[in-house]
Amino acid sequence: MRAAVIQFGGSNCDRDVAYVVSEVCGADCDLIWYKDGITREYDAIILPGGFSYGDYLRAGAIAARTPIMADVIRAAEKGTLVLGICNGAQIAAESGLVPGVFTINAYPKFICEPACLRVENTTSPFTRLYNEGEVISIPIAHKEGRYIIPDPDLQRLEAEKRVAFRFCDRNGNVSDAANPNGSTGNITGLLSEKENVLVMMPHPERASEEILGSTDGKKIFDSMIAYTEES
Amino acid sequence: MKFDLIITISLKEGMLNPEAGAIQRAIAHLGYTTDQVKTSDQFRITLDAEDKEKAEDIGRDICERLLANPVIHRYDIEVL
Numbered sequence: 001m002r003a004a005v006i007q008f009g010g011s012n013c014d015r016d017v018a019y020v021v022s023e024v025c026g027a028d029c030d031l032i033w034y035k036d037g038i039t040r041e042y043d044a045i046i047l048p049g050g051f052s053y054g055d056y057l058r059a060g061a062i063a064a065r066t067p068i069m070a071d072v073i074r075a076a077e078k079g080t081l082v083l084g085i086c087n088g089a090q091i092a093a094e095s096g097l098v099p100g101v102f103t104i105n106a107y108p109k110f111i112c113e114p115a116c117l118r119v120e121n122t123t124s125p126f127t128r129l130y131n132e133g134e135v136i137s138i139p140i141a142h143k144e145g146r147y148i149i150p151d152p153d154l155q156r157l158e159a160e161k162r163v164a165f166r167f168c169d170r171n172g173n174v175s176d177a178a179n180p181n182g183s184t185g186n187i188t189g190l191l192s193e194k195e196n197v198l199v200m201m202p203h204p205e206r207a208s209e210e211i212l213g214s215t216d217g218k219k220i221f222d223s224m225i226a227y228t229e230e231s
Numbered sequence: 232m233k234f235d236l237i238i239t240i241s242l243k244e245g246m247l248n249p250e251a252g253a254i255q256r257a258i259a260h261l262g263y264t265t266d267q268v269k270t271s272d273q274f275r276i277t278l279d280a281e282d283k284e285k286a287e288d289i290g291r292d293i294c295e296r297l298l299a300n301p302v303i304h305r306y307d308i309e310v311l
Contacts, residue, residue, distance in 0.1 A: 100302060107249065
C-alpha cells in the first residue's frame, strides 16, 4: 500500500500516523504539504489529526475549502481509501465526504482519554480484521467531536450499516453514560456510501504499539493494507 | 459599489448549545435569572457588487459554502 498523509497548517498528528503506517505497519507513506496538491495515484489518503487553521470558524471548515481537498474528493470518487482521523474526520465531514458534522462536545471541554469502542462494521476496507461487536480501546482527544446527523440521514446510515464504531463501556454496552461527547447514537466512526472513506474521532495511530498501551488501532491500518493487496 | 454585509450565523432551533448553557449558568452566578441565552457569530464583510441584490447573493453563497454548516446552522444577512 502506498499512502499519503496530508499536512495542513496546524496538523499535528501527521508524523505520528505516517510513522505508524510506514515503520509499524510496513507500508509506503508520503507526507504531502497541502499546497503541493496530490500529483500521483495513492492507494490511501490520510487526513491527520490536529488543529488545522486553529479551528477557526468550525473545526475542519477552512481546511475543507483548500484546493487539495478537491483532489481528495476526486480520489475518493475513484475508490481511493480515505481515512480521516479526529481533525481529519472534521475536515472530511465539512467536505461532504460523509454526512453530518462534528461539533462542540455536549460538555464543552477538551477530552483526552482512552475510549472503549464497539466495532459495528466488519466489511469495510478499514474494519475487516475486527470481529463484529468486538470492544476495542482507542484514545480520543478533542473538544469538537460530538457527531450530529439529522434524522433521515441517520436512518440511512444505520440501515446501510455504515456506522463503524460506537462509544461503549468495557462490556460493549452502548449507553449515554458511555458517550463522552454526546454524539448521536454514540457514533464516533462512520463510512461513506461506498465504504472507501472512514472518518473517526478516536486516534488509531495512538493505539498501534504495545508501548502505548493498546494495539487495537493498528488493525485499521493493517485492514487497509490487506484490502489494497487483495484488490 | 461598496457594500457592507452583516452576516449572523446561529444554531438552528433545538440544537444543543453548550456554550450558551455555560454562559447562562455564569449569568446565574451574577445573581440574575434568565429564561434563555443564545449565541451567534457575526461577520462584517465589505465587498464590491453591482447592486444591493447582487451583494446579498454573494453573501448567501459565502454563507452556504463556508460560513454556515447547513446541518446545524441558519444565517441572516443584512446589507448596509
